[in-house]
Amino acid sequence: MRHRSYRWLNALSPVQLIVIFYASAVLLATILIGLPLSHQSGVTLSFIDVVFTAVSAVSVTGLTVVPTADTFSTFGVFVIAFVLQFGGIGIMAIGTFIWIVLGKKIGLRERRLIMTDQNQTTFQGMVKLIKQILALILTIELIGFLVLGTYFLQYYDSWQQAYFQGFFASISATTNGGFDITGQSLIPFKDDYFVQFIHMVLIMFGAIGFPVLIEVREYLFAKTEERRFMRFSLFTKVTTLTFFLLVIFGTVVIALLEFQYFFADKKWHEILFYSLFQSITTRSGGLSTMDVSQFTEQTELVMSALMFIGASPSSVGGGIRTTSFALVIIFVLTFARGQQRIHIFGREVHNDDLNKAVVVTIMAVITVSTSVILLTITESFPLTEIIFEVTSAFGTVGLSLGITPDLSTIGKVTIIILMFIGRIGILSFLFTFKKEKKGNYHYPTERIIIG
């Protein structure tokens, strides 16, 4: 019997296994979040709302159908923080860690699974990579927890409250979870630039991509003579440049579009921090220092476009990912110049990677458009609010113009599916129903990670 189930598992492709693992995580999260122990006394949650919260947490999106602070008990908040951690770092990373701790041998098959989950194209160093990711993220979170918790002492009556807030805020920001237990995101800290700065740094650590963090860490800890021989990978260069260009673009556009509206009575530093924070949060963070529904429609649509692009691959974020966006734009520009081969930073881009980027982008446009039209049928909200909600779910961002709790059941199911697709990536989603082919896993070394 056990033998048979093993053979059934072996017939699945790595992508199918990843999807099954994420689905199992959703199931586990649903059970934990559905426990009466997780709710405040007197609160009852409908099944769809429990599933919604579970998927939102596993996919580190942060869209909420119920106010977290008023609905969940302290135990429930810990459960959500745990699920965010689980979803954010990736089930496979944590799974590998457990295997290592338990002294299990990591075979080729397990390595391949991890490879797929982290979008890596080579087997080598996978286990080392996972260890590094875990160490890095936990270190970042610990520092965030200590800094924020200590700083929050001035805001809260007891040290327990302050460090509890710091604990949750650090995890929610670093995993880009987007959940809050303040009841109104970061609006209570709209004038506290220190809190905002720490949050921006933590969000960027989560959204910029684990391989980038690891390369930067290796560079920083290397000896001076070693550094001369080190070079950053093509992936790190492309994704980091794109990431920061998008942040700058978002900041400038939000500032310009709101200059006469939301920013009309604001000081220069308020305009800077509001624009910068809301630009960074569209990469995947989902926390906000203001009620984004106060922005004009045009700003909300630009933010939707930014959320559609999303964060870096191999990060806690979703969307089509920065590399897909960069490759597709560079492809169009190269084509317009009448050139055939695509070069970035003196390297030629592999045709397979370009194809992946194009497929991801086209599939994403179709998925998002179809979802928007479906929601115009089932919901009665203005189109802008629906587009914002759909791109926020697909980008696993978690910002909302406020319609999430009032969605119909079909609307909630649609958003649940979008968050799930956003997390596993649209390519994985596409390959879920595909039979595995042998020999697909040997590629040359200098490749770019796509969506």
Add this chain to the structure above:
Amino acid sequence: MRHRSYRWLNALSPVQLIVIFYASAVLLATILIGLPLSHQSGVTLSFIDVVFTAVSAVSVTGLTVVPTADTFSTFGVFVIAFVLQFGGIGIMAIGTFIWIVLGKKIGLRERRLIMTDQNQTTFQGMVKLIKQILALILTIELIGFLVLGTYFLQYYDSWQQAYFQGFFASISATTNGGFDITGQSLIPFKDDYFVQFIHMVLIMFGAIGFPVLIEVREYLFAKTEERRFMRFSLFTKVTTLTFFLLVIFGTVVIALLEFQYFFADKKWHEILFYSLFQSITTRSGGLSTMDVSQFTEQTELVMSALMFIGASPSSVGGGIRTTSFALVIIFVLTFARGQQRIHIFGREVHNDDLNKAVVVTIMAVITVSTSVILLTITESFPLTEIIFEVTSAFGTVGLSLGITPDLSTIGKVTIIILMFIGRIGILSFLFTFKKEKKGNYHYPTERIIIG
């Protein structure tokens, strides 16, 4: 002096020349439509409205800022019909025809120009092609004129009126011009299925692509023994299949989405004809048997998506074109199956064609999204109405939810640019600013025409 200007002309790429020719046509149309002789007495038109009408006619879009029947004199209506004819069949086709009539020798350079305008990839038979196009379109229009004019005798008081209506209706339908002189499109004929049927046939003749018409004509006129050796080109198969699949898809979706709304009190044949006509008209026709603003928001968004796709290449229509859409979808499906090479109808698609299709689609998504966001800044209409207007202009369709006359000047300029890009094609637009390279015009024979 003359020599110098010739050298300047020779330095331009074919695409640049085509754009200059179309721009000249807009200039000529602007002058003609701006003539007081073209207006009814007492009517004064602003400059931007004259330019808008001129571009709308040259690009055979049919969006109008002023009601055609109430604004233009009989002379003005003839001018518009003339400009529609000019724009619809293509300036180069008419230009070649004039060259032929004037006994001019058609050299390689001129052939190449025509080639670019008609999206053809080989020089051979270009002149013959243009002659065939002109003969075909004029024959179709003549038959349309006679049939409609004669049939209209029952609707109008005098035979002059009936045949004048028939003349304009036949040109407007065949060129997919979308203009009407009834004052309310085809709504007066909403119960006359004969008029609707003739219009649908004429619209399809214009939108299905000239090469398709010519191949079908050759096939029909061939002897039985010749037919056995004839085969339709890959282009004809792909574009025709896609065209009709889109028509069927549109009909079914409109019928389903409006079943409980606009169609709630309609009989089955009304539902069929309303759905079918509005589906066909989104290919590029622009005429309508109803006020499309009576449809639900979801139907309007589906129609926007259909208008974004548009008509066949080398037709009077715009959009990303049926071939781009088909190739991109087939590319995604092929990729999802893990295959490398793209096969349609037993032929392999050339990689260059696929690249073109992808670039067209990506560029179109960016152009349309940017225009929509720009219009949300300058206009105060609901987002759905703006999306509908923008895709209608880009697809040179000409349907509107009624906001065209009330657009701001920036809004009108945006729509003007979109109609122009829609007509010349987004690839031509992309290459307008590119210097020509030698040796770009030799391709293998079995190619597909893209966008």
